[in-house]
Amino acid sequence: xxxxxxxxxxxxxxxxxxxxxxxVAYKTWISRIEPIxxxxxxGVITLMVPNDFHRQTLxxxxxxxxxxxxxxxxxxxxxxxxxxxxxxxxxxxxxxxDETSVDTGYEFTFDTYIVGSSNKFAHAASMxxxxxxxxxxxxxxxxxxxxxxxxxxxYAIGNEIKTRDKETNVIYIKGEDFANEIIQSIxxxxxxxxxxxxxxxxxxxxxxxxxIGGKESTxxxxxxxxxxxxxxxxxxxxxxxxxxxxxxxxxxxxxxxFEMGLLADIQPPDFETRMAIIKRKAEIIGLNLNNDLCEYxxxxxxxxxxxxxxxxxxxxxxxxxxxxxxxxxxVNETISEILNDDTPPELTVEKIIDEVARTFGVNSEDLRxxxxxxxxxxxxxxxAIYIVRELxxxxxxxxxxxxxxxxxxxxxxxxxxVEKNIKNDPSLRETVEDIIKNIxxx
Numbered sequence: 001x002x003x004x005x006x007x008x009x010x011x012x013x014x015x016x017x018x019x020x021x022x023x024v025a026y027k028t029w030i031s032r033i034e035p036i037x038x039x040x041x042x043g044v045i046t047l048m049v050p051n052d053f054h055r056q057t058l059x060x061x062x063x064x065x066x067x068x069x070x071x072x073x074x075x076x077x078x079x080x081x082x083x084x085x086x087x088x089x090x091x092x093x094x095x096x097x098d099e100t101s102v103d104t105g106y107e108f109t110f111d112t113y114i115v116g117s118s119n120k121f122a123h124a125a126s127m128x129x130x131x132x133x134x135x136x137x138x139x140x141x142x143x144x145x146x147x148x149x150x151x152x153x154x155y156a157i158g159n160e161i162k163t164r165d166k167e168t169n170v171i172y173i174k175g176e177d178f179a180n181e182i183i184q185s186i187x188x189x190x191x192x193x194x195x196x197x198x199x200x201x202x203x204x205x206x207x208x209x210x211x212i213g214g215k216e217s218t219x220x221x222x223x224x225x226x227x228x229x230x231x232x233x234x235x236x237x238x239x240x241x242x243x244x245x246x247x248x249x250x251x252x253x254x255x256x257x258f259e260m261g262l263l264a265d266i267q268p269p270d271f272e273t274r275m276a277i278i279k280r281k282a283e284i285i286g287l288n289l290n291n292d293l294c295e296y297x298x299x300x301x302x303x304x305x306x307x308x309x310x311x312x313x314x315x316x317x318x319x320x321x322x323x324x325x326x327x328x329x330x331v332n333e334t335i336s337e338i339l340n341d342d343t344p345p346e347l348t349v350e351k352i353i354d355e356v357a358r359t360f361g362v363n364s365e366d367l368r369x370x371x372x373x374x375x376x377x378x379x380x381x382x383x384a385i386y387i388v389r390e391l392x393x394x395x396x397x398x399x400x401x402x403x404x405x406x407x408x409x410x411x412x413x414x415x416x417x418v419e420k421n422i423k424n425d426p427s428l429r430e431t432v433e434d435i436i437k438n439i440x441x442x
Contacts (some may be wrong), residue, residue, distance in 0.1 A: 007074060008035035009317040014069045021065065023340075024348075029057060031056050036083065045070060045078045051180060054287075055082040061192065085177070108155035114280060116273030119149060122264035126153045126237075130160035133168075133203055133235035137262035139226075143240045144266030147304035150239040154205050157237055161203055171201040171370035179218040179358075186217065195221075199228045202235070209238040209258075211438065212247035214359030223254050230257075242437075248430035249359055269305060274298040277305055281312040287319065293331050310338045315414035349388055349402045355439045357385040361432075371405035383432060385411060391436065 002161075009271045015021050015030060032054065036046040049055050058066070063080060110130070115123045122144075128136035142150050158170045173181075187196035198204065204225075212218050229236055240247065243265070244258040270276065275298045282289040289312070296343040301307045314334045315326045348362075357364040360380040367381045382404070388399050389411075396415075422429045 004035050004038045005313070007282070008040065009313055010321060011066075011069045011073050013314075013317065014073055015065060018072070019065045019069065021062075029054070029062060031352065033058075038078070040076075043076070043078050044081055046081045046083060048083050048161050050174075050177065051084055055084060058082060063278060066271075078248050085173075095356050108152065110156045110160060112280065113149065113152055113156055114269075114273055114276045114286070116269050116276070117270050118267040118273060122150075122153060122266045125262055125264045126157050127160075129235060129237060130157045131164075133161055134233045138230065138233075139236035139238055139258065139261035141238045141240070141244065141258050141261060142261045142266065143243050143263065145303070146241060146440050147306035148266045148268065149305050151207055151399070154207055154237060154239055158203065158205055162233075168202045169200060169299065170203040170205065171198065172205045172207070173198075175209040176205045178206065178222065179212050179215060182218050182221050191221075194363045201229060204229055204234065204236050206236075206238045208240065210240045210242065210247050213247050213434070213438075215361045215363065219251050219254055223251070223257065225252075226257050238259075246434075248427075248434040268303040271298055274302065274308060278312060281309050285312065286314060287316045287326070289315070289326060293326055296328065296331060297335065301338070307338050311335055314338065314402045336376070349392065349394070351400075352391060352439055355386065355435055356380050359435055366403050368402065370406065373396050382414050382418050383435070387432065387436060389415050 012030060016026055021030060032050055034048040036048050038045050049058065059082070066080055068070060070076075110127060111176075122142050125137055125140055125268065126142070127136075129140050140260060142153060143148055153170070158172060161168050162170055177255075181194060182191075185191045206212075212222050226236060238258060243263060244255045245248065247255065250258075275294055278289070278294045278297055282294075297308065297311055301311065311334050312329070314337060315330065318324075318330055318334070353364050353367050357367055357380065360376075362377055363382055366377050367384050386404060388394065388402065389396075392399075394402070396408040396411045400408050400411045403411070422432060427439065
């Protein structure tokens with residue numbers, strides 16, 4: 001195999017097909033693993049996962065299946081080392097363009113970003129920021145649907161800045177991970193260290209910033225971090241799936257901060273851009289893909305760059321296994337797999353309750369319980385019940401069971417009341433829509 005990414009793709013296929021890991025479990029635990037490297041001499045595979053809870057779950061429930069898959073695909077056994085982002089300085093350097101790290105290059109540079117009419121403004125703004133941090137546009141806020149290249153631009157900015165000055169302190173963080181770090185720092189009484197870490201950044205790159213919305217302490221901390229960096233003339237770049245005005249669970253003052261710089265949107269790529277993306281990705285990984293097949297892929301997948309690249313990667317993985325060149329049949333099968341992979345996982349009651357709890361800064365168990373009758377719990381509980389009714393096929397009786405065994409008539413009344421309130425309160429309606437959007441994005 002030319003690199004571990006290809007091997008990891010085949011390992012993932014094996015886990016789904018041979019180990020029968022169901023879609024929900026796969027999307028929740030396996031799909032979020034990022035392959036870091038493989039050491040054949042030491043017999044070690046290093047994988048990065050979002051947080052320690054994710055790592056512990058994999059160790060308890062999936063490690064034997066992973067190690068079986070290594071042996072089946074790679075022909076020998078390997079030990080697994082799981083790392084999380086803050087532990088892995090080498091991975092950070094990789095993401096920000098350290099030329100000595102493994103498998104750098106394609107994913108995170110301006111040179112490999114295909115520019116078209118749909119993204120040229122965001123690309124130009126990102127280039128300006130990378131070449132002249134804190135002076136061009138600050139903050140830069142890039143928004144657009146998932147899979148259109150926002151993260152690529154974010155990393156490319158960091159990569160370019162580090163190339164120009166390796167001493168620059170560039171910090172990349174996902175909005176959800178920022179919120180989780182705040183929670184941990186409060187629990188561990190390490191908020192001073194948390195603040196020091198982020199407020200010493202020269203460049204702060206925040207991906208999916210919409211996920212900091214909702215929780216008061218998270219937004220408060222981010223607001224002060226933002227102001228500290230902005231006042232110190234440090235560069236801030238944010239990405240989101242929507243513009244600030246549509247993130248309804250943001251505080252007004254934070255929304256105002258996001259809007260004070262430059263807003264740049266990215267739209268789905270046109271046909272010519274899709275063709276260029278497919279051909280460039282195939283060229284980079286060494287896959288011989290004729291023009292007819294490129295056109296076929298470009299006509300089938302029109303709205304998501306990640307899907308286009310995913311098809312090319314999977315075709316390369318197939319070729320590594322079978323040594324047979326891609327055909328129309330294999331392309332069709334691969335497109336079907338990619339579309340199936342990108343189908344949102346089944347919305348569980350737990351997922352809905354967790355997002356509502358996160359938005360309102362309350363405990364998930366309190367929303368379920370019949371014992372907690374505090375005033376601040378009532379509204380989020382009612383909204384959670386309503387959203388479960390909207391997003392699942394559960395009966396009113398089953399929903400009542402999920403919320404501490406409440407009688408179905410209570411659930412009916414709650415849903416009716418929320419429906420009435422939504423009609424009369426545009427702000428509440430926007431909050432519910434925002435929560436639902438976040439649930440579907442996670």
